Amino acid sequence: DAGITQSPRHKVTETGTPVTLRCHQTENHRYMYWYRQDPGHGLRLIHYSYGVKDTDKGEVSDGYSVSRSKTEDFLLTLESATSSQTSVYFCAISEGSSGGGTQYFGPGTRLTVL
Amino acid sequence: GDSVTQMEGPVTLSEEAFLTINCTYTATGYPSLFWYVQYPGEGLQLLLKATKADDKGSNKGFEATYRKETTSFHLEKGSVQVSDSAVYFCALSEGQTGFQKLVFGTGTRLLVSP
Numbered sequence A: 001d002a003g004i005t006q007s008p009r010h011k012v013t014e015t016g017t018p019v020t021l022r023c024h025q026t027e028n029h030r031y032m033y034w035y036r037q038d039p040g041h042g043l044r045l046i047h048y049s050y051g052v053k054d055t056d057k058g059e060v061s062d063g064y065s066v067s068r069s070k071t072e073d074f075l076l077t078l079e080s081a082t083s084s085q086t087s088v089y090f091c092a093i094s095e096g097s098s099g100g101g102t103q104y105f106g107p108g109t110r111l112t113v114l
Numbered sequence B: 001g002d003s004v005t006q007m008e009g010p011v012t013l014s015e016e017a018f019l020t021i022n023c024t025y026t027a028t029g030y031p032s033l034f035w036y037v038q039y040p041g042e043g044l045q046l047l048l049k050a051t052k053a054d055d056k057g058s059n060k061g062f063e064a065t066y067r068k069e070t071t072s073f074h075l076e077k078g079s080v081q082v083s084d085s086a087v088y089f090c091a092l093s094e095g096q097t098g099f100q101k102l103v104f105g106t107g108t109r110l111l112v113s114p
Helices: none
Strands: A004-007 A010-013 A019-025 A032-038 A042-051 A054-057 A064-070 A073-078 A087-094 A103-105 A109-113 B003-006 B011-014 B019-021 B023-026 B032-038 B044-050 B056-059 B062-065 B075-077 B086-093 B102-104 B108-113
Touching (some): A019 A109, A042 A064, A042 A073
Antiparallel strands (some): A042 A054, A087 A103, A087 A109, B019 B075
8 A cells, every 4th residue: 555545536527617636645755646547548647746846747738737835745737627638537656766666556536527 | 659559358257267468568668567457446556567578577366477579568367266357457667767657558357257
């Protein structure tokens, strides 16, 4: 257990509303990641963080922003949700300060945008 | 870019049957290879991994061998159980230090009947 929690676990929202998902870790890992999971695509990286206030884009970052003001929290924000952002969102961490090694995943957040 | 290809599912087996899920990859360097498992309604769990050619990863009766010559990492289990029903993801990552990008296959659903 890598001590990762995500909140909320389920959310239904309407198109055009802002949404923030939270990832919380308890083990002081430097690297954190946000993925989305969609049928036929596996998991795709949205954004990642390599330290407090240090973030970068992944392969599907359009429409998403992130923030990391504390080591333990990594927030994913949809500024104006669209139906194409209906998905399951997973947070992950890497062991070790270098970021190398295995990634461990949180339980996921199921987001539905109507 | 790097990519992972998995066999299409679902794979349907009877209990105690032999399992093979094929995974091949394309990478420019020497990636680490992973199998993750996702049970219904849950996040991804690391099943096994291998970090260099000819390494064999194993866990819970599952095995996979890193074959550089065939760029493959096929998952096998000698006798599946109903509790093995899940979605299995093959993934690769480049680099052992710094930012680690995981590239996932699309997943293979396994259904095991009594």
